[in-house]
Amino acid sequence: MFLVKLTVLIAVICCVGCNDIIPEKRQTVICLQRFEDFTHQDAKFVFENVRKVYPQTILDSAIKLPRLAFVEERNRYRPDSLIDFLKDRKGMDTISVGLINSDISTTTRNVKDWGVMGLGYQPGKSCIVSTFRLKKMNRNEQLLKVVWHEIGHTRGLAHCIEPTCLMRDAEGYNHLDEETDFCKKCRKILEKKGLTLVQIPTIEQ
Numbered sequence: 772m773f774l775v776k777l778t779v780l781i782a783v784i785c786c787v788g789c790n791d792i793i794p795e796k797r798q799t800v801i802c803l804q805r806f807e808d809f810t811h812q813d814a815k816f817v818f819e820n821v822r823k824v825y826p827q828t829i830l831d832s833a834i835k836l837p838r839l840a841f842v843e844e845r846n847r848y849r850p851d852s853l854i855d856f857l858k859d860r861k862g863m864d865t866i867s868v869g870l871i872n873s874d875i876s877t878t879t880r881n882v883k884d885w886g887v888m889g890l891g892y893q894p895g896k897s898c899i900v901s902t903f904r905l906k907k908m909n910r911n912e913q914l915l916k917v918v919w920h921e922i923g924h925t926r927g928l929a930h931c932i933e934p935t936c937l938m939r940d941a942e943g944y945n946h947l948d949e950e951t952d953f954c955k956k957c958r959k960i961l962e963k964k965g966l967t968l969v970q971i972p973t974i975e976q
Contacts, residue, residue, distance in 0.1 A: 797864045798827050798864070798965070799827065799864055799865070799866060799965045799966055800827050800828070800829060800861075800864060800865045800866070801821060801825055801827065801828040801829070801865075801866050801868060801922065802828075802829050802830075802831055802861055802865050802866065802867045802868065803817055803818050803821065803828065803829070803830045803831065803868050803870060804831045804834065804857060804860070804867050804868060804869050804870065805830075805831070805832075805833045805834075805869075805870040805871075806833060806834060806835070806836045806853075806869060806870065806871045806872075807833050807834065807835050807836060808836065808871060808872040808873055809833065809870045809871055809872050809902075810872070811833070813870070813872075813902070813914070814830060814833075814870060815830070816911060816914075817830075817870065817914065817915065817918060818830040820915055821915070821918060821919075823969070824919075824968050824969050824970075824971050825966065825968050825969075836848065836853075836871070836873070837852070837853070837856050839852060839856075840852035840853050840856065842876070842884070845874075845876065845884055846874065847873070847874045847875060847876045847884070847886070848871065848873050848874070848875050848876075849875070849876070849877065850869075850875040850876075850877055850887065850889070850890035850899035850901075851877055851890065853869050853871070853875075853899045854869070854890065854891075854892065854895065854897045854898065854899055856869075857869050857896075857897035857899075858895070858896045858897045859896075861896075863896075865896070866896065866897065866898070866922060866925050866926075867896060867897035867898075868897070868898055868899075868900060868918060868921065868922060869897065869898065869899040869900065870900055870918075871899060871900070871901045871902075871903075872901065872902050872903065873901065873903060874886060874901065874903040874904070875887055875889075875890065875899060875901045875903070877890055880943075886903075886904060887901070887904070887941075888900070888901055888903075888904045888905065888917050888941065888945070889901060889917045889918075889920060889921040890921065891920075891921035891922070891923075891924030891925050892924065892925065893924045893925075893927055893928065893929060894924070894925055894926060894927040894964075895924065895925045896925065897925070898921035898922065898924060898925050899921070900914070900917045900918050900921055901917075902914055904945070905917070905945075905947075906945060906947075906948075909947075909948060912947075912948075913945075913947040913948070916937055916947045916950055917947070919937045919953070919971070920937050920938060922966075923937065923938050923953065923957065923961065926960070926961055926964040926966055927960065927964060928957055928960055928961065931954060931956070931957055933954040933956075933957075934946070934949060934950075935949060935950055935951045935952070935954070936950065936952070936953060936954040936957055937950050937951075937952060937953050937957070937971075938953065938954075938957050951971075952970070952971045953968070953971075
């Protein structure tokens with residue numbers, strides 16, 4: 772009888788010990804990483820507005836652009852190379868958003884050097900956003916929309932057919948002024964991926 776009680780007691784102790792060592796699920800952090808050609812003023816603007824939607828957001832100091840990502844004959848940077856450069860700089864629970872002012876281009880649609888506003892792998896740990904191709908009118912608002920679009924890709928979101936959704940495919944054009952927020956379907960997917968966002972507010976210019 773004593774042996775049975777002792778066995779039960781050991782089992783209870785072991786269970787308590789197991790629960791103690793189960794790590795808590797950490798919340799995703801968005802790290803805004805500006806490169807040296809991206810102004811501090813623009814970075815501060817992005818940071819303040821992204822943090823309103825997702826408080827677990829940080830802003831890192833500027834870093835140099837890696838020469839290996841530069842295509843001299845086109846005077847552009849390769850965002851895929853920049854993504855690889857950023858992906859291991861932070862922990863597993865962090866999305867790194869590279870902010871660059873220079874032009875960027877990638878290979879897509881059977882075009883070797885296709886100019887883009889941003890690039891993010893689906894899914895991925897990092898993404899790149901450029902201001903180079905944004906419209907001068909509503910530039911700040913467009914910048915934030917591209918940031919959210921690429922963050923969406925890192926969480927596994929594909930392009931969306933909803934014309935007002937931030938995940939709309941640019942298809943070689945700039946439709947950003949028509950986009951307002953993530954649609955309900957895309958928001959639901961983001962929440963399942965651990966990225967619960969408040970309603971995106973009117974942009975403060």
